[in-house]
Amino acid sequence: MSDTALPRPPQATFLGGAVLVSSVMILLLAFDRTSSLGSIEAQEEAQRFVDTQGSWIGLTADGWQTTLRILCIVAAALSVVTGYLGWRVLQRDRGARLALSVLAPIALLAGYAVTALLPGVLAVSVLLLWRSPTREWFDGKVAPVPDRRPGRTAQQPPAAPSSPPAPPAAPEAPARAAAIASYAPPPQAAWPHPYQPAPAARAARPGVVTGAAIVTVVSSAIVLSVLSVVLLFVLGDRSAFEKEVADELASQPAYGDVEASSVTGVLIGAVVLCVVWSLAAIALAVLTVRGSNGARIALVVSAIGAALVSLVAVLAVFPVVVTCACIAVAVLLLRGDAAAWFAGRKQP
Structure with a gap:
């Protein structure tokens, strides 16, 4: 994350907020889904799934509920991590954006065991973090502002008024010119220079x-x-x-x-x-x-x-x-x- 303060684009605020809110919702729904497993309705649903789609891999109803429980736990853990990373994205943390991009496919697969809509919202939001103008904001750049006038793509500053030509310099006296030509500055050490700032000390490791x-x-x-x-x-x-x-x-x-x-x-x-x-x-x-x-x-x-x-x-x-x-x-x-x-x- 850079120390340069740049105004956050509305797209970045919306996408980071979408990641944060969807992560919180997935976490709450994962707890609700886990608590409902083992009930009569969940057993009947698991049996219907096994009879229609899980029979060809030898999956039983209890095995499918165990798989769902593991996926819900993984989705809940991922939602905690992605929620924190979503908050870090709002702080312009490039590492958080990269970590979100790596975790988004796993969160998408595990989240489908909890709900069908929110994992897709999270994955799409992470994908859009790499598009302009959010991409320029993460890179520390300011996206170009489009101009409404035809034939122009960005606002151009007005040209500065040309200054009048400087008057010709007066000829110098021969003695003064010879003194200036023969002058040699005294030798100085390369460091320290009175007008050269000292190199900044490297920050200590946190x-x-x-x-x-x-x-x-x-x-x-x-x-x-x-x-x-x-x-x-x-x-x-x-x-x-x-x-x-x-x-x-x-x-x-x-x-x-x-x-x-x-x-x-x-x-x-x-x-x-x-x-x-x-x-x-x-x-x-x-x-x-x-x-x-x-x-x-x-x-x-x-x-x-x-x-x-x-x-x-x-x-x-x-x-x-x-x-x-x-x-x-x-x-x-x-x-x-x-x-x-x-x-x-x-x-x-």
């Missing part, structure tokens, strides 16, 4: 940036340690682990056709992906502390994505801690003082 990096490194290191233990446990005796998975699948009639080896392979792939993700988050935290604005935006997107992934197991204690840590990192890095510090480092 504590919120350091705090976000510490939270990222600590939480990623904990997740990395836990997942490494899980990976070693599975790979240490894979046959025994597959036997336990097969016994568990056999006790569930709905998953009788699922093979234990496939479940084990998916689990190993997911653990390896999360390990790589944790290492990348630590690297982004280091680059963020060093002042990379691109790393800051990437770390915000990574934190929001990790929070959404951890919400799948929201009933457990450890994923909830990871979710809170990820949300804290995203909020700290999107604060105004952090954005101003990163913007100041771009200036020479």
